[in-house]
Amino acid sequence: MFFNSLTFAVFLPIVFLLYWFVFSKTKSSQNAFLIVVSYYFYSCWDWRFLFLLLFSTLICYFTGIQIEKSTKERDRKFWFWSSLTANIGFLAIFKYYNFFAVSLADALSNIGLPSSPLLLNVILPVGISFYTFHGLSYVIDIYYKRINSEKNVIDYALFVSYFPLLVAGPIERATHLLPEIKLKRSFDFEKAKEGVYQIIWGLVKKVVVADTCATYANAIFDNYTSMNSLSLILGAVYFAFQIYGDFSGYSDMALGMSKLFGLDLLRNFNYPYFSRDIAEFWRRWHISLSSWFRDYLYIPLGGSRGSKLKQVRNVFIIFVVSGFWHGANWTFVAWGFINAMYFLPSLLLGTNRNNIETAELHWDFNSIKVFFSILATFSLSCLAWIFFRANTIHIAFDYIGKIFTDGTFTSQFLQNQRYSYELLLLVLVFVVVEWNSRFKIEPISGKYSWLKMSFCLLAIIALGTYADYKEFIYFQF
Incomplete structure (x- = not known):
């Protein structure tokens, strides 16, 4: 029973009504x-x-x-x-x-x-x-x-x-x-309203963003040998938004449902693609898992105490184990290892706690540095996601190698698919909404929230009708 299924759309209201009117x-x-x-x-x-x-x-x-x-x-x-x-x-x-x-x-x-x-x-x-x-x-x-x-x-x-x-x-x-x-628990209308907003925004992430991107990411990765450099880059970017929309969308729905029942769950994502370095990314991505490994593996191993060599050892252990937690495939181990390599310079230079506050942009020179730091961190993440998505390590290396050796940057793939250039616009709009929502509980709350919610529901119905990918990625883990 998927959160994005019609069965669950019937199941949840029934549970909600029985919970508050019969068993409260x-x-x-x-x-x-x-x-x-x-x-x-x-x-x-x-x-x-x-x-x-x-x-x-x-x-x-x-x-x-x-x-x-x-x-x-x-x-x-x-x-x-x-x-x-x-x-x-x-x-x-x-x-x-x-x-x-x-x-x-x-x-x-x-x-x-x-x-x-x-x-x-x-x-x-x-x-x-x-x-x-x-x-x-x-x-x-x-x-x-x-x-x-x-x-x-x-x-x-x-x-x-x-x-x-x-x-x-x-x-x-x-x-x-x-x-x-x-x-x-006592019923709290305001909390329940927040929960409804969060569920709907989670559905937007899953059905509108993730499932639409999945159509392209799957086609590109499955046929990567015939794709040019631009298509392969777009495939990695689309998968990055697919897995973020898929997993953070599920987390938003879980948090929103819990508010309907008067419970608050731990936040699992905090706009990770606006991170300025890999250390910040891992403070914002799958927070509950990252903090779990920090508290129950990294710190017992010695954490940041001891020699630099031991600190490096501990970092590689938690990243590789975290990768292996995701699945029984060497590609996940490689993904964890790559992220450990990304994290290493921050550890050795002592800059891993530099970017604690949420990133902001202004019309000044420092904002240019922030922008390119975010872009570089996102690019590194996309490169690592290729290993996460590929079926084998050989395919991942082959995919990356073709990006740098093909050298063709024409719209080979997009012109042959539905929503071709519209998908790029959809991703851009999603990024803008996420950026403007960094300090909010959920993006569609506040002024004109009902209008925003109606627009989101129309998007879910319109694009969800055509989505080819229905399951949640993290259900396999």
């Missing part, structure tokens, strides 16, 4: 209803994986209590590592086993020892990377005595399985979401 008397009834709805929502993908979600939930719930009540450090470590092993083990089996089996077989074949790997005929459970990280952060925080274990199994299960964030985040923290879940 107590916190317990609100949470019990939401957990039932969340399990139904997840079972619509594949009901068999509901048992995996339940098992992961109960493992973390039970071990969290055992860690807290254990008086001996040996027992605390036993329950802690049992929980981590179980959760990471399931993630490894479903997401990474076949990748490692094939990679090992290829390595053996390269040294003259051919083998036939034993592969598992399983599909990747939707959202497993997200709800696994919910549980891991909860157990880790209990072990290090940052929080107390949650005794109410319904409240904890809702924290892990809350349907707006279940399949593609944001990756929530128990320190943030559980306190909200444990309070009775």
